[in-house]
Every structure is written in structure tokens, then in C-alpha cells.
Amino acid sequence: GAVVSQHPSRVICKSGTSVKIECRSLDFQATTMFWYRQFPKQSLMLMATSNEGSKATYEQGVEKDKFLINHASLTLSTLTVTSAHPEDSSFYICSASVGTALDEQYFGPGTRLTVT
């Protein structure tokens, strides 16, 4: 149980284009979903927390107009990187929880984004 999928697993896009990443909880309903970014040899950086049906809460320094998050249902959240630039190249990972950030999180396999 507690399986989270992410799609795509890898994506290469040109600078200036937008990329959408999907995160799905496959066998449970996720009250809360989280989006992280991880640069090589660094730890996870929380970008935003999203609850189904409400606006995402972004961490300080994360541009909400650049990283659009939509938590459309209890099993689906999407992250859209708009007008991507090479510095946005990173490993993006989503996680889901049946409760809040106080509860266990189950991670998706991650999406490797490369912006050329």
C-alpha cells in the first residue's frame, strides 16, 4: 500500500517552455501533497504544500507564479514549471500524506527535469 506515482520520470525541455509533472496517490486518498526539489548532493527542499481543493502554500523564496501547483483531487496534484530556465534543472519529487505534514509521507519516484 501507500504507492505514489509521478509522471514523467524524465523530461528535457527547451528554455522558455513549460513542463507539467503529475503526482498521483494510487491506493490511498492524499489529504496533503508536497512538492520538493533536490539538487545533486543536497537534501530535499520543500517547495510547497498543497491540500485538495485549496491553494498551495509556498515556502519562502519559491515563486508561485513560476511553479504552479494544482491539487485537483484527493489523488492528483500537478506541478507546472512555467517559462523554464536551465537553473530550474533539478530532481522534483512529490510526496503524499493521508493527514498533514505531521504524518508519514510517501514519496513518488521523482522527475528529473533538464532545461536546455
Add this chain to the structure above:
Amino acid sequence: QKEVEQNSGPLSVPEGAIASLNCTYSDRGSQSFFWYRQYSGKSPELIMSIYSNGDKEDGRFTAQLNKASQYVSLLIRDSQPSDSATYLCAVNWPGTSYDKVIFGPGTSLSVIP
């Protein structure tokens, strides 16, 4: 600024030994604590969760929590080469408007056959 610190690595232990991973956190209001394992190029996977002071054992893994000292640790007994990974400590606490989580920088563990 809430912080989570972990012992700097890389940590190397021989196969069969006990690996000890440490984590300290700054906020006394922290309520839940997690250890995740992350293999290179992969996403984290949950190993243990602990919510109250004391020890919690699950197979070869034991998590220890001491809220007074703001310290949580993970012991891995009978370490195996497959345990070689980065171990992330995550500390969660209730916020005024929403609950928060912060991950430590991770400790890289290498188990030598």
C-alpha cells in the same frame, strides 16, 4: 529559523557492525520524527517514524527519541552492503496556519563488505 542537523558523513562501517546516525533539531514544538533512506538517483523511502520519547524497534532498525535533548537517532544493526545509502532525518511540527516539515542534510552511509 528552524533547523535540522545530522552528523556529517560519509560514515563507513564494516558489514555486520552497528551504524549510528544522529539528528538534532532546533524547535521544541516538534511533534513527529521520521527517518528516510535515499539511494542515489532515487526518491526517499520511509524507514521509521517515532512520536514519543524512547526507543522504537523495527527489524534491524531502532529509532531513539529524546525530546528534552532535541535529539533523534537511528541505529542499524548487522549492517549490510544494501544499507549503503543517504539517510534523511525529517522533523515535523504544527504551524500556526499549516503543519511544517524540514529535512536534514542527510548522512551518507557506506557499509564495507
